[in-house]
Amino acid sequence: MTVIYKKVALIGLGLIASSMAHAMRTKGLAAEITGHAKSAETRATALDIGLCDSVFATAAEAVAGADLVVLAVPVGAMGAIAAEIGPHLAPGATVTDVGSVKQAVIDAVAPHVPEGVHFIPGHPIAGTEHSGPRSGFATLFVNRWWLLTPVPGSDPEATRRLRLFCEGMGAKVDEMDAPHHDLVLAVTSHTPHLIAYTMVGVADDLRRVTDSEVIQYSAAGFRDFTRIAASDPTMWRDVFLTNKEATLDILGRFTEELFALQRAIRLGDGDHLHAYFTRTRAIRRGIIEAGQDTAAPDFGRVAASSGDK
């Protein structure tokens, strides 16, 4: 693999940035990696485990001379960071981000990007429930989608180069406009996360009733919800605040359908339930065929079965 960027600046050193660092090292995509994180402890960790060649207390210092700057902070923090680094960006540099919401990031960041610097927003659809500089791993992006939402006037050559870089880390890259991205993600990620958070919260209340049994007898459905609901609170707060309209729209459709199923249960309408559950089974097959998951039985089986190997 050949070097695609001479100097990559990672602003924010959590799960995504640390995974990018590992992937860049493994594939030799960057000659030099600088980093910035608010926390001194995080910066020290990034040096200890070799995520960055150098770390800086300010984002402005970290981006000096970088030909790729990656904003990997919570969506709500992007604007302030952009304002800080704007004057220090090298001419011809590319600025991208990894936020889960795109229009809000464009609105917050674009105004601070000077002439001659290419701003190409992006979103790797990959993650785990863990966070922090030690949570990254080089294969996080392998076979995952990395969506780019170029803004009007983005330089095609700069976009092509960023695309090569993402593909170099193992991702599949696609381009779409920001509002469309935000709607699709509200369906596939944002609303499901809110629902999982809610269900786990309900169970947490009930723990006072059923003691530790809710955890003890945690079955498939709930166990998977808790994994989702263990994701980073700050990141998700910002997602819902910045993708408000799309999330509220999908939530509205969700409660409509939930009430219809609730009514079917109350009325004992088994045919309605069976037909609905049969329909949803099909979409699962679609996801497996799309290569976004395996057909292997899971539901927490992986741990137990590998224990028997």
Add this chain to the structure above:
Amino acid sequence: MTVIYKKVALIGLGLIASSMAHAMRTKGLAAEITGHAKSAETRATALDIGLCDSVFATAAEAVAGADLVVLAVPVGAMGAIAAEIGPHLAPGATVTDVGSVKQAVIDAVAPHVPEGVHFIPGHPIAGTEHSGPRSGFATLFVNRWWLLTPVPGSDPEATRRLRLFCEGMGAKVDEMDAPHHDLVLAVTSHTPHLIAYTMVGVADDLRRVTDSEVIQYSAAGFRDFTRIAASDPTMWRDVFLTNKEATLDILGRFTEELFALQRAIRLGDGDHLHAYFTRTRAIRRGIIEAGQDTAAPDFGRVAASSGDK
């Protein structure tokens, strides 16, 4: 491992029964296994892959001379099966079931169990999204809970023997009364499944808007939901119809909390969201400490990472 039952009759040959067959074979818990399934094709498969030593077109024939009879059919079918086999049960035999709801099964089955036969309802909290006689595997129950809900007057010695049998298949066994079981499972399994089914249904509607992107860009949250929503439609229809009160109760609490979070999003109350998401993160740690899941990053990572090994 020593033989615990001379002749075990499996009534219904789906995921749970076929996994029990594999586990019994592996651990030598039963000298002989007979089986019954409605479908001739399923019966033929059960013989082909060696789940049973013999299969029968009627449940009555299958239970003849068995000292353990396992009802592994959907909850809604338990009553009719019990009525059919009642007169053919051997004196001193134990009858158990693997239904996800317990009080409804007791109401349907107990009246048909003759004097001198021990009825001990049970529920292995284990499963995958697959179903059918080929979906079983010997380790399905390893380190999973198997809840027994003995009815008043259950013979302690028969219960002790059934407990040994479940532990022999690798399960952890606990006992509780049926109504309490049904409430706990409504929280940890039944309601989460209904919610997952609903979210996948909403996405399925939206596919007409966003084409195949909902599947294509299927992110963590949604992908995990589709796995849950791929579970057997008949089994789940019966669960909701037979655990109606508890499920509707928990659903009521769920929508209350969801509306509170929805309101926080609409009002832009980030503190409320952050506090809520931080609270739910803790319950995840509890589940990992309870040994019901691992801390390994998942979210569909397993497939990709193992590909790099």
